[in-house]
Amino acid sequence: MSAVNLQQIKDDFLSRYNKINKKIIVCGGTGCVSSGSLKIYDSFKEKIKALGYNIEVVLDKEESADKTIVVKRSGCQGFCQQGPLVTILPDNLIYCKVKLEDVDEIIDKTVLKNETIERLLYLNPKDGKRYHNKEDIPYYSKQKFITLALCGSIDSGSIEEYIANDGYFAAEKAYKTMTDKEICDEVLASGLRGRGGAGFPTGRKWDFARIEPEGKKYIICNGDEGDPGAFMDCSVMEGNPHSVIEGMMIAAKAFGADEGYVYVRTEYPRAVERMGKAIRDAEALGILGDNVFGTGYNFKLQIMEGAGAFVCGEETALIHSVEGERGMPIPKPPFPAHEGLFKKPTCINNVETLSIVPNIIRNGAAEYRKIGTETSAGTKTFSITGNIVNTGLVEVPMGATLRDLIFEIGGGVTDNAGNPTDDMFKSVQIGGPSGGCLTPEHLDIPIDYDSLKAVGAIVGSGGLVVMNKNTCMIQIAKFFMTFTQSESCGKCTMCREGTKQMLQMLTDITEGKGTPEMLDLLEKTAKAVSKGSLCALGKTAPNPVLSTLRFFRDEYEAHIIDKKCPTKQCKALCAPVIDKEKCKGCGLCAKQCPVGAISGNVKDKYVIDDEKCIKCGACVSTCKFGAIEG
Amino acid sequence: MAELTSTAQNYEKVCAILDKYGCDSNKLIPILQKIQEEYNYLPEDVMTFVATKLCIPPSKVFGVATFFAHFALEAKGKHIIKICNGTACHVKKSIPIREAVRKKLNLAEDKNTTDDMLFTIETVFCVGACGLAPVMIIDDEVHGKMTPEKAIEIIDKIIEEEKK
Numbered sequence: 001m002s003a004v005n006l007q008q009i010k011d012d013f014l015s016r017y018n019k020i021n022k023k024i025i026v027c028g029g030t031g032c033v034s035s036g037s038l039k040i041y042d043s044f045k046e047k048i049k050a051l052g053y054n055i056e057v058v059l060d061k062e063e064s065a066d067k068t069i070v071v072k073r074s075g076c077q078g079f080c081q082q083g084p085l086v087t088i089l090p091d092n093l094i095y096c097k098v099k100l101e102d103v104d105e106i107i108d109k110t111v112l113k114n115e116t117i118e119r120l121l122y123l124n125p126k127d128g129k130r131y132h133n134k135e136d137i138p139y140y141s142k143q144k145f146i147t148l149a150l151c152g153s154i155d156s157g158s159i160e161e162y163i164a165n166d167g168y169f170a171a172e173k174a175y176k177t178m179t180d181k182e183i184c185d186e187v188l189a190s191g192l193r194g195r196g197g198a199g200f201p202t203g204r205k206w207d208f209a210r211i212e213p214e215g216k217k218y219i220i221c222n223g224d225e226g227d228p229g230a231f232m233d234c235s236v237m238e239g240n241p242h243s244v245i246e247g248m249m250i251a252a253k254a255f256g257a258d259e260g261y262v263y264v265r266t267e268y269p270r271a272v273e274r275m276g277k278a279i280r281d282a283e284a285l286g287i288l289g290d291n292v293f294g295t296g297y298n299f300k301l302q303i304m305e306g307a308g309a310f311v312c313g314e315e316t317a318l319i320h321s322v323e324g325e326r327g328m329p330i331p332k333p334p335f336p337a338h339e340g341l342f343k344k345p346t347c348i349n350n351v352e353t354l355s356i357v358p359n360i361i362r363n364g365a366a367e368y369r370k371i372g373t374e375t376s377a378g379t380k381t382f383s384i385t386g387n388i389v390n391t392g393l394v395e396v397p398m399g400a401t402l403r404d405l406i407f408e409i410g411g412g413v414t415d416n417a418g419n420p421t422d423d424m425f426k427s428v429q430i431g432g433p434s435g436g437c438l439t440p441e442h443l444d445i446p447i448d449y450d451s452l453k454a455v456g457a458i459v460g461s462g463g464l465v466v467m468n469k470n471t472c473m474i475q476i477a478k479f480f481m482t483f484t485q486s487e488s489c490g491k492c493t494m495c496r497e498g499t500k501q502m503l504q505m506l507t508d509i510t511e512g513k514g515t516p517e518m519l520d521l522l523e524k525t526a527k528a529v530s531k532g533s534l535c536a537l538g539k540t541a542p543n544p545v546l547s548t549l550r551f552f553r554d555e556y557e558a559h560i561i562d563k564k565c566p567t568k569q570c571k572a573l574c575a576p577v578i579d580k581e582k583c584k585g586c587g588l589c590a591k592q593c594p595v596g597a598i599s600g601n602v603k604d605k606y607v608i609d610d611e612k613c614i615k616c617g618a619c620v621s622t623c624k625f626g627a628i629e630g
Numbered sequence: 631m632a633e634l635t636s637t638a639q640n641y642e643k644v645c646a647i648l649d650k651y652g653c654d655s656n657k658l659i660p661i662l663q664k665i666q667e668e669y670n671y672l673p674e675d676v677m678t679f680v681a682t683k684l685c686i687p688p689s690k691v692f693g694v695a696t697f698f699a700h701f702a703l704e705a706k707g708k709h710i711i712k713i714c715n716g717t718a719c720h721v722k723k724s725i726p727i728r729e730a731v732r733k734k735l736n737l738a739e740d741k742n743t744t745d746d747m748l749f750t751i752e753t754v755f756c757v758g759a760c761g762l763a764p765v766m767i768i769d770d771e772v773h774g775k776m777t778p779e780k781a782i783e784i785i786d787k788i789i790e791e792e793k794k
Contacts, residue, residue, distance in 0.1 A: 031761035034772035080761025228716030231758035308699035324658035385718035385760035
């Protein structure tokens with residue numbers, strides 16, 4: 001097969017695509033799909049076709065451009081809170097919360113008559129204004145897109161469209177004009193650091209594998225995005241799978257690998273499917289396979305589905321599971337770059353890291369370096385979730401502050417009913433189970449690898465969970481400990497037993513059985529687990545406990561000493577509540593209460609005084625109407 | 631005799647899967663995944679069979695099967711209900727949803743599958759739909775912004791369908 005001519009594919013595609021005036025882009029990210037976007041996509045396709053239009057970018061005759069309205073499905077457009085999203089070109093209108101019933105109206109008014117449907121435009125709750133264009137919406141205008149630039153606009157299933165957006169040109173440049181060392185140096189000079197969490201310089205990692213003797217080497221893309229609350233890698237694999245493949249090709253050239261694995265979580269079926277299609281399409285065009293770009297290099301790629309183990313995000317554990325073993329980590333060194341998959345030199349890079357690489361090779365390290373901070377170059381994607389107005393997928397330059405992310409882009413904090421409130425912000429959890437909980441005083445810290453480390457958190461893979469004042473921090477610490485405890489592989493005693501002990505202590509505290517000694521013991525155990533564990537899972541498992549102990553110590557003390565849960569989330573520490581609907585006002589509970597905590601008048605509603613109540617439960621068992629719960 | 635035939639048939643499927651992966655023990659995880667797709671869990675005899683065919687000890691197959699959360703060693707119900715308890719869903723109160731569903735299905739604490747084999751409930755950590763938290767996934771369909779009431783409604787609908 002003759003080498004693929006990228007320029008020709010690009011020109012062909014653009015000459016056709018640019019002639020077409022109308023394009024409807026339906027978001028196919030996990031969030032929008034869950035709210036029914038695929039049905040909307042199908043309905044658009046069907047109805048536009050029924051009107052006699054062509055819906056794909058295939059133009060056989062000159063006049064057919066007028067008879068084409070492109071309907072395509074993109075990856076995540078980012079604004080998950082407002083999904084399903086439909087973008088309409090050329091006006092770049094973005095319609096939010098689109099329903100299946102709206103399809104007819106959108107076609108009739110917007111697509112055919114260029115009229116805007118006001119009610120489907122984004123309504124900013126802050127200023128009451130409706131926004132027409134994506135770029136004007138504060139949520140988008142404050143972001144900077146590199147990784148996600150194409151994610152929400154191109155059809156993830158179309159390799160031609162990726163090429164038309166300069167896709168695979170960087171890989172071609174790397175294979176045809178750059179030496180191995182030049183690629184490593186360029187990526188090192190760009191300041192790109194591993195986006196999986198640890199922040200190791202990517203160029204250096206590749207260089208370690210490059211200097212190994214020639215022979216079989218592997219590149220693995222780590223798409224085992226296990227952090228609960230993070231879906232950035234998922235979105236990239238779904239929305240722009242070719243950028244990941246291109247990044248892997250460049251990495252392979254940089255250190256001489258000829259085979260690669262994309263390791264994807266099995267919980268991401270759509271990412272598995274779209275990565276798979278992308279690999280097959282690239283093979284069909286001769287981009288992947290033997291004799292890449294006619295240079296004599298070979299590169300084969302396959303997908304490996306994970307099987308549900310958080311620890312497999314760790315390099316050596318991941319390698320074991322690819323080899324068909326239990327995913328347990330081993331001590332480093334030997335580092336995988338020296339002795340990895342099947343004992344051969346192996347580099348493992350995160351999805352986001354790899355997807356940035358083509359951009360660096362295409363535009364140069366200096367250009368990339370301009371974005372971000374001195375020690376952390378470029379942008380970082382985050383998924384913002386929890387008690388926040390705008391949940392979704394965002395990308396900001398390194399060095400942006402948490403305040404930018406939560407209040408400017410995220411639109412602020414919400415109460416439990418989902419309504420925006422100004423002063424409800426309590427904490428933000430960053431970095432998943434290995435990260436920490438930060439407080440309002442940390443809002444102005446720039447987000448980069450080093451600043452966050454200094455306050456006991458990490459950038460991590462980029463999950464950002466915002467919590468309001470109704471959140472009990474002990475419960476959050478307990479939640480993360482439950483997670484790491486069940487995901488601990490059991491190899492290191494400190495991690496296996498220590499997480500269990502910490503979980504027990506946290507459970508006791510939430511159940512009112514906490515003792516003052518527990519605070520010290522928790523801290524001691526946490527430090528021991530951190531020291532006595534082999535891999536990052538164990539080393540960082542205590543972080544949520546340590547950070548909550550550091551920043552929310554008064555809440556621990558309230559639970560242990562006052563036996564109160566300030567947020568009233570721990571049932572065992574809350575006074576029973578009288579259901580006003582069921583209470584008949586008989587007064588029996590007040591008579592039974594040994595401390596006189598219940599007051600009220602006969603035939604009227606009774607109430608329990610939280611301060612006086614000793615939670616003996618006498619009232620609960622006395623009530624004949626089942627009106628007291630506790 | 632009838633049982634023997636059915637087992638022999640089943641092994642045929644297993645053999646096809648093993649052949650597809652070239653009886654390569656490095657491919658144990660994808661092999662087990664395909665087998666689970668076929669049977670909806672990993673029957674003990676099948677695992678032993680796989681071990682023999684791959685020339686590895688059965689303990690290794692069991693070791694891998696028990697290590698990964700995705701593998702089930704017991705038969706699952708017809709409908710799989712996954713309640714996401716990732717951080718975002720947890721913060722948005724996923725536990726009350728799980729409790730409501732368990733109560734609805736009359737599941738005791740140590741049980742995850744209903745006696746009529748209609749439902750299996752699983753707790754999962756993050757399915758990447760955090761923007762819609764809390765979410766519940768039934769038979770691979772993601773239902774977002776759940777409440778205990780909405781969850782029960784969806785299950786009631788399935789039960790209705792099943793009665794027909």
